[in-house]
Amino acid sequence: MKEEHFLVSTSPHIRSAEDIPKIMYAVIIALIPVAIASIYFFRLWAIKLMAVCIITAMGTEDIFQRLRKKDITVFDGSAIITGLLLAFILPPSLPLWAASLGTFFAIALGKQIFGGLGYNIFNPALLGRAFLMATFPVLMTTWTKPFSLDVVTSATPLAQMKFAQSFVSHQSLFLGNVSGSLGETSALAILIGASFLLIRKIIDWRIPAGYLGTVVLLSSIFWFIDPKGFADPLWHLLAGGLILGAFFMAPDMVTTPVTKRGRWVFGIGCGLILIVIRSWSGLPEGVMYSILLMNAITPLINRFTHPRIFGEQK
Amino acid sequence: MRIRSFRGGVHPPEEKITSQKPIQELPLPKKVVIPLSQHTGVPARPTVKVGDRVKTGQRIGEAQGPISSNIHTSISGKITSIENHPHPLGPPSLAITIESDGRDEHHPSVKHNNDYFKLHPNEIREIVRGAGIVGLGGAAFPTHVKLSPPEDRWIDTVILNGCECEPYLTCDHRLMIEKTYEIIEGLKIIAKTLEVTSCYVGIEKNKEDAIKAMREEIRNKANMEIVSLKTKYPQGSEKQLIEAILNRKVPSGGLPLDVGVVVQNVGTALAISEAVKKGRPLIERVITVTGRGIKNPANLRVRMGTLFKDMIDYCGGFAGKPGKIIMGGALMGFAQHTLDVPVIKGTTGILLLTEDEVNIEEPQPCIKCARCVDSCPIYLLPLYLGIYGEKELWRKCEELGALDCTECGCCAYICPARIPLVQLIKLAKQEIAAYRKKK
Numbered sequence A: 001m002k003e004e005h006f007l008v009s010t011s012p013h014i015r016s017a018e019d020i021p022k023i024m025y026a027v028i029i030a031l032i033p034v035a036i037a038s039i040y041f042f043r044l045w046a047i048k049l050m051a052v053c054i055i056t057a058m059g060t061e062d063i064f065q066r067l068r069k070k071d072i073t074v075f076d077g078s079a080i081i082t083g084l085l086l087a088f089i090l091p092p093s094l095p096l097w098a099a100s101l102g103t104f105f106a107i108a109l110g111k112q113i114f115g116g117l118g119y120n121i122f123n124p125a126l127l128g129r130a131f132l133m134a135t136f137p138v139l140m141t142t143w144t145k146p147f148s149l150d151v152v153t154s155a156t157p158l159a160q161m162k163f164a165q166s167f168v169s170h171q172s173l174f175l176g177n178v179s180g181s182l183g184e185t186s187a188l189a190i191l192i193g194a195s196f197l198l199i200r201k202i203i204d205w206r207i208p209a210g211y212l213g214t215v216v217l218l219s220s221i222f223w224f225i226d227p228k229g230f231a232d233p234l235w236h237l238l239a240g241g242l243i244l245g246a247f248f249m250a251p252d253m254v255t256t257p258v259t260k261r262g263r264w265v266f267g268i269g270c271g272l273i274l275i276v277i278r279s280w281s282g283l284p285e286g287v288m289y290s291i292l293l294m295n296a297i298t299p300l301i302n303r304f305t306h307p308r309i310f311g312e313q314k
Numbered sequence B: 001m002r003i004r005s006f007r008g009g010v011h012p013p014e015e016k017i018t019s020q021k022p023i024q025e026l027p028l029p030k031k032v033v034i035p036l037s038q039h040t041g042v043p044a045r046p047t048v049k050v051g052d053r054v055k056t057g058q059r060i061g062e063a064q065g066p067i068s069s070n071i072h073t074s075i076s077g078k079i080t081s082i083e084n085h086p087h088p089l090g091p092p093s094l095a096i097t098i099e100s101d102g103r104d105e106h107h108p109s110v111k112h113n114n115d116y117f118k119l120h121p122n123e124i125r126e127i128v129r130g131a132g133i134v135g136l137g138g139a140a141f142p143t144h145v146k147l148s149p150p151e152d153r154w155i156d157t158v159i160l161n162g163c164e165c166e167p168y169l170t171c172d173h174r175l176m177i178e179k180t181y182e183i184i185e186g187l188k189i190i191a192k193t194l195e196v197t198s199c200y201v202g203i204e205k206n207k208e209d210a211i212k213a214m215r216e217e218i219r220n221k222a223n224m225e226i227v228s229l230k231t232k233y234p235q236g237s238e239k240q241l242i243e244a245i246l247n248r249k250v251p252s253g254g255l256p257l258d259v260g261v262v263v264q265n266v267g268t269a270l271a272i273s274e275a276v277k278k279g280r281p282l283i284e285r286v287i288t289v290t291g292r293g294i295k296n297p298a299n300l301r302v303r304m305g306t307l308f309k310d311m312i313d314y315c316g317g318f319a320g321k322p323g324k325i326i327m328g329g330a331l332m333g334f335a336q337h338t339l340d341v342p343v344i345k346g347t348t349g350i351l352l353l354t355e356d357e358v359n360i361e362e363p364q365p366c367i368k369c370a371r372c373v374d375s376c377p378i379y380l381l382p383l384y385l386g387i388y389g390e391k392e393l394w395r396k397c398e399e400l401g402a403l404d405c406t407e408c409g410c411c412a413y414i415c416p417a418r419i420p421l422v423q424l425i426k427l428a429k430q431e432i433a434a435y436r437k438k439k
């Protein structure tokens, strides 16, 4: 028999089929229902906003990878996700130049500065939004009623609760027929996408469970004590970006703990911060800050939640 | 009933393409190459010289020290050389080459013992030691050592390992179906030697026919149980097997006997029964020749020292362009650079992957997905072992428990960034051992 050339390398000799692009594209698929809902409610604005954010995200990634002389991984799906997620948490009427600037910031300073995918500490999309909030507070709080293509300033349900003590009905919140950011209006669409991610085990259920569980528990307690002054738990769940945040932003693997206990801590921490912000601060919405704050302490959580090694004595 | 298992692990495609293929006898090879080191521990010392005539089953290498093993010739014929030869587990090492005389004449030491059940435990240990039996599941640890626990250790359970959790391999599966009686005989002999009363056989659920055959065999035996286990890798790893069946955790850095257990592979039980009843030393074993890279995959009974190329020829040669030749399984096996290596006691199979099955993907940065963490059956944090390993921070690796890693490969298998985690951890272990020695 002729001696051939055989490859020699360390075990294991097989690899699971799931690689980084497969995971990323699964997330993108999960975001499709949300995209459809936002197009349904906000028509052309939604399409333009999503297109601008995605293109800017990919373009920025490309430029930075060229500058840093790295492999170009624009098509691994991660930039698309950042662009899409950022679009979802912007007001539909935001001028496109502002959206583009925010996306540039998200990729450049939220991701590439740290060294690219895998090295960033904060969720890039949320960082992009935080940047826009700080720079263009007025633009970022100009909301639009769904189905109308004119900018009609209208308060979000959370702002209404906070500043006018009036509550929008649960049903409108669930279906998305309210003012709000592009993709956070329809809880139904988000839940469809989220179930796909949970079934495919792309995200760890512990984070949304810890996050939403804490919100429900705390808001129930407050609501029991003072039903007039506080919103009921279901309302809290459905309003604002909570569900989008809990399923698509908080569980972002790069910026969350790697241990199971750490993920509980992360989710519960997000819930605590959210309730505090919603109930007592001057800000109407706390999803973004709750997640960014927990992102910041993720390295710390990782350090303190090392699992005990198999058979290790106490 | 809740199906028993352990925490962590992965479930790669099972690929048991040979599970319904009965064991075939490989025709007597023209020559065999028998390495003097086929086991964990000190290599044996040759007791023959070039030109000697030997008969099948004759001892040709003598164990050196307590953790070592005797070596026997697997055919009859003439010794033609004693020199270094390619070894499937590492650099070339001393091996005895025997040219067959085609007669397969047995040595007089190979004889039946009809009164085997009257033997004293120490006599059994002596027979097992003499027969050069080692663990046949792959690790090749000398069996007589496992059968001789220190006086102060209380052993109450024997577990036979019939999990065969590695994808592709089916030799143990076939043995449990075709040699059911002998395996249970072997288990009884082990139990008697260790004076234990409770015996288990752990088998993964994907081998229903083997579970059924084994259950039939042990009917009316009160102290034995066949346990059907979840099909999950590494179910057949000692620590995970004990966790699944007894819910006991072997301490970090410890051995199964620290929790009162001895684990033996089903193939080893068969070898013990053959040695005790028929006086046969360990000169043959069953291996699986498999994968898409071979024309006719098969389960073969082969003599120790048979060269890989003889078995591949017998199985019809390569199918397609060969990419990788692996001794053992897909998760823990060893890639070979030549077919001129022999079957040794720890060879469970030969896996041939075709060229397009071995895609070498560039590692990407870790995305902290924690799939490696979730899959590690030892509860390590493989991603950090990888990160620190790449930076050569060996002490950090040690703090994170690198030495506890069993190199099972779950983490590297599952990693979507294709980071060579096992390679980095192996390196870390070597470096840690090196600086510990210096101290």
Ligand code: SF4
Pocket: B375, B376, B377, B378, B379, B380, B382, B404, B405, B406, B407, B408, B409, B410, B411, B412, B421, B422, B425
């Ligand atoms: S770290 Fe070691 S024990 Fe854990 S999964 Fe990886 S190879 Fe297996």
Ligand code: SF4
Pocket: B365, B366, B367, B368, B369, B370, B371, B372, B373, B382, B383, B386, B411, B414, B415, B416, B417, B418, B419
């Ligand atoms: S599986 Fe790979 S990419 Fe995921 S955390 Fe582990 S090392 Fe990182």
